[in-house]
Amino acid sequence: MQLGILKETFPETRVALLPESLKSLRAQGVDVLVEAGAGIHAGASDQAYIDAGASIAASRASILADAGLLPVVNAPNASDQAALKPGAVVVGFLRPLDAPTALSTAVERNVTLFSMELVPRITRAQSMDALSSMATVAGYKAVVTAADRLPRMFPMLMTAAGTVPPARVFVIGAGVAGLQAIATARRLGAVVEAYDVRAAAGEQVRSLGAKFLDVDLGGINTEGGGGYAAELTEEALDRGRDLIVKTAAHSDVIITTAQVPGRPAPRLIRREAVEAMRPGSVLVDLAAPAGGNCELTQPGLEQNIGGVILLAPMNLPSEVPVDASHLYARNVVNFLGLILKNGNLSIDLADEVLAGACVAHEGKPVNPRVARLLETTTATP
Ligand code: NAD
Numbered sequence: 001m002q003l004g005i006l007k008e009t010f011p012e013t014r015v016a017l018l019p020e021s022l023k024s025l026r027a028q029g030v031d032v033l034v035e036a037g038a039g040i041h042a043g044a045s046d047q048a049y050i051d052a053g054a055s056i057a058a059s060r061a062s063i064l065a066d067a068g069l070l071p072v073v074n075a076p077n078a079s080d081q082a083a084l085k086p087g088a089v090v091v092g093f094l095r096p097l098d099a100p101t102a103l104s105t106a107v108e109r110n111v112t113l114f115s116m117e118l119v120p121r122i123t124r125a126q127s128m129d130a131l132s133s134m135a136t137v138a139g140y141k142a143v144v145t146a147a148d149r150l151p152r153m154f155p156m157l158m159t160a161a162g163t164v165p166p167a168r169v170f171v172i173g174a175g176v177a178g179l180q181a182i183a184t185a186r187r188l189g190a191v192v193e194a195y196d197v198r199a200a201a202g203e204q205v206r207s208l209g210a211k212f213l214d215v216d217l218g219g220i221n222t223e224g225g226g227g228y229a230a231e232l233t234e235e236a237l238d239r240g241r242d243l244i245v246k247t248a249a250h251s252d253v254i255i256t257t258a259q260v261p262g263r264p265a266p267r268l269i270r271r272e273a274v275e276a277m278r279p280g281s282v283l284v285d286l287a288a289p290a291g292g293n294c295e296l297t298q299p300g301l302e303q304n305i306g307g308v309i310l311l312a313p314m315n316l317p318s319e320v321p322v323d324a325s326h327l328y329a330r331n332v333v334n335f336l337g338l339i340l341k342n343g344n345l346s347i348d349l350a351d352e353v354l355a356g357a358c359v360a361h362e363g364k365p366v367n368p369r370v371a372r373l374l375e376t377t378t379a380t381p
Helices: 019-027 046-051 060-066 078-082 100-108 123-128 130-149 176-187 201-207 234-248 271-276 321-339 352-357 368-378
Strands: 002-005 031-034 069-074 089-093 112-115 157-159 162-164 168-172 191-195 223-225 253-256 282-285 302-305 308-311 358-361
Touching: 002 060, 019 031, 019 046, 019 321, 031 046, 031 060, 069 321, 078 100, 089 321, 100 112, 100 358, 100 368, 112 352, 123 321, 123 352, 130 176, 130 253, 130 282, 130 308, 130 321, 168 176, 168 234, 176 191, 176 201, 176 253, 191 234, 234 271, 271 308, 321 352, 352 358
Parallel strands: 002 031, 002 069, 069 089, 089 112, 168 191, 168 253, 253 282, 282 308
Antiparallel strands: 112 358, 157 162, 302 308
16 A cells, blocks of 8 residues: 655645654555655655655656555645545545535545544544644744744843833633643743633633633533533623723733634624734734634734734644644554554544544545535535
8 A cells, every 4th residue: 555745735834744654654564655855844854754664756646646545734736636546545634614625526536535623522532633733833833923023022031220021911712722822921931811711721721820811701601512612692702802902901912712613713802902902012813714813814914003913824833844743743643543454444434533534435425514514515506
């Protein structure tokens, strides 16, 4: 069986598997074909892949034509999908809930698609939780980027020339990315406040040395299951928005990460909150790929709003390609362990992790959420 590693399309800098990932695959007799330069941004040279037992392919086309298994970071585009070997298996961030029809060429070619975003967040699959890995990287990088752009320092300094007060950081959404942002800002010496609708987040925020801001939401249910938040009513969202305006006025940095799975990101930050920030302050909207938490956010663009820098990065993990690729590759190798037996593909869709992550198999949608989306998007009006 041949496994292919593609060079991802720029501006993606991560790679799906690194040379260190190949040991267990080579031990099972899997042949690994690598596109030249695939790991270059992630610190892995072609020679390192060769030393790990892989071969450098003559061309990208030969990998697409020959590989039975293709771990990727992002979904192959339509022309790459059209060149895939029928019956091949693709594993990666395939965005099946955002752009299901972008995968139709692969589905028509009977390619089996597994989406890392859909891996169920159950204990057994924790080592495959690539969303958490990437959120961790994004939370860290958001703070480091904000610190770099802020015209002030993060730590409090007491010097002979006087005292420099610490920067004040406000983190909205204390999930995986938010908690990492809090930890990073604390390590840099900032004073940190955080807000989340899930009461359970309070304890985690406090354990990192930050202050948890409570909002009285009138006892409504804010938990949507699986540790995620529920979608709130406009009235409940408004209470959060009011708190955010008040807190923004004394914050130097806001990192916002609030999301509800399968829904557009909640619009929590009004123009009024951005205008309440001092000139020179920085707001990083990590929810930009889902539309953004700030009503002024333009996904992918940087704006200056009355002196406040508003950043809306679409792919921060890609700005930390070495560690992001190491974490992602480990998640992928652990996932491959479920579909490889003695070097051959063996797909058992009775396994809840595989069934949950499977977008399509043998030309048909498998994950029920994706199947419903495909029905709606392909139904004739
Ligand atoms: P996410 O990216 O969907 O959301 C980020 C945060 O935004 C969440 O903490 C959510 O509560 C918050 N949020 C949503 N709407 C909000 C609003 N209106 N106002 C303020 N905050 C709002 O979530 P995530 O970071 O991927 O994960 C959230 C939680 O899921 C984790 O903290 C953890 O408890 C759980 N989790 C469990 C596993 C597992 O394997 N069991 C894995 C990862 C995460």
